[in-house]
Amino acid sequence: MDLYLLKFPYRKILEPIARRLEWLDPDALSYAAVGAAAATGWCFYRAADRPALLVWAVLLTLLRMTLNTLDGVIAIRRGNLSLRGEIVNALPDRYSDLLVVAGVALSPLCRGWLGLAALCSMVLVSYTGMLGRALGVSWQHHGPLGKVERLIILMVFALIQFVTLRGGSRAAWFGIEATPMEWAMGLFVLLGQVTVARRLGGQLREIDRKEALERLDPARNAGEAIVVYDSATGNTRAVAEEIARGLGCAATPVSEAGAAAGYGLVVLGSPNIRKSPSEGMRRFQAGAAARPKRVAVFATFGMPVWGQLSAPACLRGMARAWGMKPCARFSCPGLHRKYKTYRGRPNEADLARAFSFGLGLSRLIGRGKQ
Ligand SMILES: Cc1cc2nc3c(=O)[nH]c(=O)nc-3n(C[C@H](O)[C@H](O)[C@H](O)COP(=O)(O)O)c2cc1C
Incomplete structure (x- = not known):
């Protein structure tokens, strides 16, 4: 899936707002997004007693997506793209992910071990993405559990969880007794590891290319x-x-x-x-x-x-x-x-x-x- 492509039309939609907010430091929006993520985590943490908090979790996730997109658009408009900006763009985002998933993992809506596995899987996804940079190849973004996919999975399953909690029953899908949030965490684990494998594959291909270019005659098959x-x-x-x-x-x-x-x-x-x-x-x-x-x-x-x-x-x-x-x-x-x-x-x-x-x-x- 190429869900990350949704970022571009969303950026277009936010352009008029970005024009008005150009005076704002984009870093402030990045930090505000962490605040939204912390509030989302809290909503998940307390949602078992108060299902309406799940709807708030979805709204706050949308707010976080908007703030994260806006900071980029404003940075581009202000010509603020810099290495420092990349840190402020990447690191608070990792904190945000951790805060949200920790909220789910620690809540009664999810078995602790599953939440922990999802948390680790998500960290490994980000780690393998950035590992490419450390090895001198590109930052790997592909795979089925990118940021947009993570947020969409959380929002969809939070809404299903809301409906199930209101109905007062636990969902048993495919014969497995689990809450919708546990299904979401299960997807984080599975898709996360597929993403890790695909990102590693991408890195290895780039490394092979680098090494082959140094080693092989560039015209070895010229007549053939x-x-x-x-x-x-x-x-x-x-x-x-x-x-x-x-x-x-x-x-x-x-x-x-x-x-x-x-x-x-x-x-x-x-x-x-x-x-x-x-x-x-x-x-x-x-x-x-x-x-x-x-x-x-x-x-x-x-x-x-x-x-x-x-x-x-x-x-x-x-x-x-x-x-x-x-x-x-x-x-x-x-x-x-x-x-x-x-x-x-x-x-x-x-x-x-x-x-x-x-x-x-x-x-x-x-x-x-x-
Ligand atoms: C007249 C025209 C028709 C196209 N039709 C399709 C299409 O049916 N499906 C598609 O995926 N891309 C379509 N594209 C996009 C091109 O295939 C794509 O951008 C391609 O990478 C352009 O290659 P080039 O930069 O080497 O010209 C079309 C582009 C043009 C100009």
């Missing part, structure tokens, strides 16, 4: 493979260049690409244009007199959810144009110039995935030669 791409706004080009780096060959735009037949492997890349390859790619493929031995395909897409679902059709379009079965496929998000979705993508993590894809292809060619 080529990456041919079409790109209007640069996303597909960035991915193509990274695949070419991993593969050890050149990346060429369709407008400059010559005959493809002389290569053992041609990697074709296009933006996803309404489920199809771009016009330029289609023209290039139609004009190619002969086919290479192997083809691999990749695409970038700009629409959340729909882009991911329709990318396979775009990839199939390229493979079918040459009547070939691709030996590998890759797709990745890229900023949509018109709708401004997927800002900052492809990012470092995407490029590391693209590099791994290229590296995998180079191993494939190596195996083919033996």
Whole structure:
């Protein structure tokens, strides 16, 4: 899920308020968000006796989300983006998470051991995210338990808990006797560990990329493979260049690409244009007199959810144009110039995935030669 993308429309909604509050120090809003989180934790802690506090917990969570978004928007407007600002942005947020989950963990609504496990899982999620920075690669943000997901899970289950408490019964779902808040904590544990694994995977890919770039000849497959791409706004080009780096060959735009037949492997890349390859790619493929031995395909897409679902059709379009079965496929998000979705993508993590894809292809060619 790309729930973090909700941040961008929410920022737009808050723009007029940010304009009026520009005189405010964004750090003050970050600290106010910790206050909102402490109050949320208290509401959860006392909610077993007073169910209405759960509704307050949801409202305070919304307030915290708003303050956290506003501080960023104001900082950007004031040109206040700094390393100090990053500390004030990150550390109080960790305190806030701890205060909220501690409130749930210590309340009668949750078994203590489960609350503790959720707390640890959440800390490990943040820790592995930042570990990348310490290792000299990027800050890892992906995984199913990002901040937005955490807050949404808390709000949804708090509302279910409110309804259940008012009804006077304990929920037993899937044969497990547990309160909704215990289900929420269970999700924190499970999704948290999936997130840890995905963030570690992202870091390892970036580390592999760094090491491979130092060790491998950048033109080791120059005569054997080529990456041919079409790109209007640069996303597909960035991915193509990274695949070419991993593969050890050149990346060429369709407008400059010559005959493809002389290569053992041609990697074709296009933006996803309404489920199809771009016009330029289609023209290039139609004009190619002969086919290479192997083809691999990749695409970038700009629409959340729909882009991911329709990318396979775009990839199939390229493979079918040459009547070939691709030996590998890759797709990745890229900023949509018109709708401004997927800002900052492809990012470092995407490029590391693209590099791994290229590296995998180079191993494939190596195996083919033996
Ligand atoms: C005319 C047009 C149609 C598009 N259609 C889709 C689409 O159907 N699904 C999608 O996910 N992205 C769509 N996009 C977004 C692009 O696929 C995406 O932003 C891509 O990364 C752009 O690559 P480029 O920077 O290499 O040109 C479309 C973009 C344009 C300009």
